[in-house]
Amino acid sequence: MDNFFRYFMVVFAIPLCFFALSAKCRSFDQHSNKLSHFLKISQISASPSPAPEASQPASNRTSSSVFSVLSYGAVGDGVADDTQAFKTAWDAACQADASAVFLVPRHYIFMIQSSIFTGPCKSGLVFQIEGSIMPPDGPDSWPKNYSRRQWLVFYRINGMSMQGGGVIDGRGEKWWDLPCKPHKGINGTTAPGPCDSPVAIRFFGSSNLTVQGLKIKNSPQFHFRFDNCNDVRIDSMNIKSPTGSPNTDGIHIENTNDVKIYNSVISNGDDCVSIGAGSYNVDIRNITCGPSHGISIGSLGIKNSRACVSNISVTNSIIKHSDNGVRIKTWQGGFGSVSKITFNNIHMDTVRNPIIIDQYYCNAKACSNQTSAVYVTDVSYTNIKGTYDVRSPPMHLACSDTVPCTNLTISDVELFPAQGQKILDPFCWNAYGDIKTLTVPPVFCLLEGFPQSFRGNDVDTC
Ligand SMILES: *[C@@H]1O[C@H](CO)[C@@H](O)[C@H](O)[C@H]1NC(C)=O
Ligand SMILES: *[C@@H]1O[C@H](CO)[C@@H](O)[C@H](O)[C@H]1NC(C)=O
Ligand SMILES: *[C@@H]1O[C@H](CO)[C@@H](O)[C@H](O)[C@H]1NC(C)=O
Ligand SMILES: *[C@@H]1O[C@H](CO)[C@@H](O)[C@H](O)[C@H]1NC(C)=O
Ligand SMILES: *[C@@H]1O[C@H](CO)[C@@H](O)[C@H](O)[C@H]1NC(C)=O
Ligand SMILES: *[C@@H]1O[C@H](CO)[C@@H](O)[C@H](O)[C@H]1NC(C)=O
Ligand SMILES: *[C@@H]1O[C@H](CO)[C@@H](O)[C@H](O)[C@H]1NC(C)=O
Ligand SMILES: *[C@@H]1O[C@H](CO)[C@@H](O)[C@H](O)[C@H]1NC(C)=O
Numbered sequence: 001m002d003n004f005f006r007y008f009m010v011v012f013a014i015p016l017c018f019f020a021l022s023a024k025c026r027s028f029d030q031h032s033n034k035l036s037h038f039l040k041i042s043q044i045s046a047s048p049s050p051a052p053e054a055s056q057p058a059s060n061r062t063s064s065s066v067f068s069v070l071s072y073g074a075v076g077d078g079v080a081d082d083t084q085a086f087k088t089a090w091d092a093a094c095q096a097d098a099s100a101v102f103l104v105p106r107h108y109i110f111m112i113q114s115s116i117f118t119g120p121c122k123s124g125l126v127f128q129i130e131g132s133i134m135p136p137d138g139p140d141s142w143p144k145n146y147s148r149r150q151w152l153v154f155y156r157i158n159g160m161s162m163q164g165g166g167v168i169d170g171r172g173e174k175w176w177d178l179p180c181k182p183h184k185g186i187n188g189t190t191a192p193g194p195c196d197s198p199v200a201i202r203f204f205g206s207s208n209l210t211v212q213g214l215k216i217k218n219s220p221q222f223h224f225r226f227d228n229c230n231d232v233r234i235d236s237m238n239i240k241s242p243t244g245s246p247n248t249d250g251i252h253i254e255n256t257n258d259v260k261i262y263n264s265v266i267s268n269g270d271d272c273v274s275i276g277a278g279s280y281n282v283d284i285r286n287i288t289c290g291p292s293h294g295i296s297i298g299s300l301g302i303k304n305s306r307a308c309v310s311n312i313s314v315t316n317s318i319i320k321h322s323d324n325g326v327r328i329k330t331w332q333g334g335f336g337s338v339s340k341i342t343f344n345n346i347h348m349d350t351v352r353n354p355i356i357i358d359q360y361y362c363n364a365k366a367c368s369n370q371t372s373a374v375y376v377t378d379v380s381y382t383n384i385k386g387t388y389d390v391r392s393p394p395m396h397l398a399c400s401d402t403v404p405c406t407n408l409t410i411s412d413v414e415l416f417p418a419q420g421q422k423i424l425d426p427f428c429w430n431a432y433g434d435i436k437t438l439t440v441p442p443v444f445c446l447l448e449g450f451p452q453s454f455r456g457n458d459v460d461t462c
Helices: 002-019 022-030 032-041 083-095
Strands: 065-068 077-081 100-104 109-111 115-118 125-129 132-134 150-155 158-163 167-169 199-204 207-212 215-217 224-227 230-235 238-240 251-254 257-267 273-275 280-289 295-300 306-320 326-331 335-351 355-361 375-388 395-398 405-417 427-429 431-435
Touching: 065 083, 083 100, 083 115, 251 257, 273 280, 280 295, 295 306, 295 335, 306 326, 326 335, 326 375, 355 375, 355 405, 395 405
Parallel strands: 065 100, 077 109, 100 125, 109 132, 115 150, 125 158, 132 167, 150 199, 158 207, 167 215, 199 224, 207 230, 215 238, 224 251, 230 257, 238 257, 251 273, 257 280, 273 295, 280 306, 295 326, 306 335, 326 355, 335 375, 355 395, 375 405, 395 427, 405 431
Antiparallel strands: none
16 A cells, blocks of 8 residues: 555656646645655655754845755765755755755766755745756666656746756766667667656746756756746756757746746757647747757647647747757647747758648658647748758648648748759648748748638637
8 A cells, every 4th residue: 555655646646736736736735744755755855844054154144045965965976876965955945044045066076866856945046056967877777766757856946046057967878779769779770668768857836937057968858848837037058969869859848838048059859949738928039959850839739639829939049950940830630729929030050841830740650630730820930041951841831621820921031942052842731821021932832811711710729
């Protein structure tokens, strides 16, 4: 029974909480003995006891206290397991009355196991990373009883800034080479079998977060993932993994709103930024993306699910040497809508599919056509210039047969072939909208006005 309970809490209760209303999550508070049990078995950090003395004098009560992991027994030689020290330091910082600084000091490398840092904390917290942090080296070193889906998780934190000049090294190499990863099996095949690989940094059920100035590299899977969060600001980040590293999205957001992603440089083996269902009010500016798979809304509507995404803008950015530029991708058979999307002032350098809507997204061999689709409407592409990789056309607007895309507006788009002189015609399918200015290449395939046969009120506009 005890084992069952543990299993239940770790495997089911956490994910439940992601999707459930906050009341569900709040019930954890009301059962704090269960909670502390739950915390213990999953190395979740909580702080049931009063904080130990901070390392700064308490005389100046308004000054922030610094909780260095070294003061809590961390070794920082890159070999010792410093998980417990991080956990204890977190508990202390989280319980501090004045705003606390959780410090990962310079010149040290800390090895930490998969952990969950839980709030709420008493006051705003600064998670200052000046040294390096890293997980165990690959799947064989990952303890069997720890989650393989996430490394560091921040849960129910309100008002935290993660920052510093340090490095987060995900040590993803051995995860990318698992035989289950694309082309990593015998003779370049993909072998079946469990393939979970950890997201490096995950925030969920949290709000008012800032992540800035850090370098993060070589995540086993997504570098950052934000679920069920709001009020997130990501600034001046450097995210880097090799081109061939599978599923290493830079920043993935889902069920998260009011997000700002600014001034960051991302190169990896998947999307620089990916925006999943339930996301709205997302502002992305001054991103240099590539090599990568571009900036993506989706994939949405998997397994006939409902997805609502709106008010997303991407401005003043550069996308280079990438498989896609700005992409909206949906599975067939989904519901909901993607609306009020603005792509403005984006420079493309040797990008395949600089502008792409794909409502036939499918990563299996074949997906059958279905009648429902996530409705795509009000998407504007303005001032998108540069070059495209001639292996595919510069514009690809493939909308559902039954649910057309509407109100796509295109102005000041100038895309030239990166190699040779061959101009490829844009591709459109069931795509409606307006061309506001002459474009290069010219777009003749966009259908004008609003589709007569299609009644917009038949679709789920969220
Ligand atoms: C995993 O097992 C180790 C050693 O038996 C133990 O110290 C640790 O607390 C366990 N962790 C979890 C999450 O159960
Ligand atoms: C001590 O508190 C005062 C405000 O009361 C603040 O101006 C000062 O910077 C604090 N000192 C330190 C070392 O943080
Ligand atoms: C957000 O967090 C900061 C501390 O990081 C705090 O000063 C601020 O008041 C918080 N804002 C809201 C709206 O909670
Ligand atoms: C791998 O390829 C080699 C050479 O083509 C072949 O002899 C061998 O049978 C293949 N192995 C498997 C498991 O398919
Ligand atoms: C854009 O971001 C880069 C860092 O990638 C930064 O150096 C530059 O100052 C930013 N530009 C503006 C206008 O903020
Ligand atoms: C759209 O998102 C921006 C932030 O990116 C926000 O300032 C604005 O109020 C949002 N618009 C609507 C209609 O909610
Ligand atoms: C699905 O529909 C598209 C557009 O009509 C068509 O090109 C494609 O061949 C169809 N796929 C299948 C599997 O029927
Ligand atoms: C069409 O899209 C533009 C820009 O995205 C928006 O300003 C406008 O309100 C939309 N028009 C309709 C009829 O929805």
